[in-house]
Amino acid sequence: MAAMKPRTGDGPMEVTKEGRSLIMRVPIDGGGRLVVELNVEEATALRECLVGATE
Numbered sequence: 001m002a003a004m005k006p007r008t009g010d011g012p013m014e015v016t017k018e019g020r021s022l023i024m025r026v027p028i029d030g031g032g033r034l035v036v037e038l039n040v041e042e043a044t045a046l047r048e049c050l051v052g053a054t055e
Contacts, residue, residue, distance in 0.1 A: 015043075 010031055015024045022043050025033045038046065 010027060011025070011033065013024075013026050015022055017023075020039065022038045022040070024036045024038060024043075026036070027033050
């Protein structure tokens with residue numbers, strides 16, 4: 001049986017540019033972070049959706 005290890009990588013929401021991609025890291029409940037790779041067009045569409053949802 002594998003040893004239970006604490007989750008690492010918790011931290012704030014952040015976006016970094018790596019090459020031609022944007023890497024978004026979002027903290028999730030229960031620990032850890034969701035990591036999503038986006039291109040510029042996808043990031044722009046996500047921004048528009050978020051702005052629309054928060055108005």
